[in-house]
Amino acid sequence: MVMATEFNFELVSPERLLVSGSxxxxxxxxxxxxxxxxxxxxxxxxxxxxxxVTVKFADGKKDRYVVFGGFADIVPTGCTLLAESAVHVDDFKSEDIVRRIExxxxxxxxxxSDDQKFGIETYLAELTTLQGIVVPA
Structure with missing residues (x-):
């Protein structure tokens, strides 16, 4: 029996389908x-x-996308990531992250409430970390 090494992946944002393939x-x-x-x-x-999100395609090509939350549904034959917002790393605008942080x-x-504050502080920390990764100093 040969193990499958490829699966279907879809990256979907409210605006459009960004990735769909093996x-x-x-x-x-x-x-x-x-x-x-x-x-x-x-x-x-x-x-x-x-x-x-780092995607390694069946042909070995790699691609990267910036996502701002959402959820992923993973099954043995595939993965669907429904992003709150997503953009190819090359199309990413640093003003977008600055606006979200503000x-x-x-x-x-x-x-x-404290719970609400904690949630927002966590999101802020995640955005700040992401900003350090994507935005050149």
Whole structure:
């Protein structure tokens, strides 16, 4: 029996379908930490935090996308990542992340509960980390 080494991957944002095809590996920024998805992965559903999705296609080509949260549905034959917002790393605009950080800071000032504050602070930390990865110093 030959083990499948490829699986179908789709990266979908509200604006458009960014990736749909056969891949050998996808690294996603799951909320619990970076996760590498390969063929025959155990069925899993996970939330995604702001970060980089690295896609390794069946032909060996690699591509990277910036995502701002969402969730991934993983089954042995495929993975669908529904992103809140996603863009190819080459099309990424640093103003976008700056705008999101400013919006999150403003939201933090109006947070009513500790849980709400914690959620916003966590998101801010994730955005700041992502900014350090994608935006050249």
């Amino acid at each position: 891949v050998s590996e996808v690294v996603i920024p799951a909320t619990e930490g970076e996760m590498t998805v390969m063929a025959n992965h155990a069925p899993t559903m996970t939330t995604i935090k702001p970060g980089i 919006a999150a800071r403003a939201e933090l000032n109006h947070a009513k």
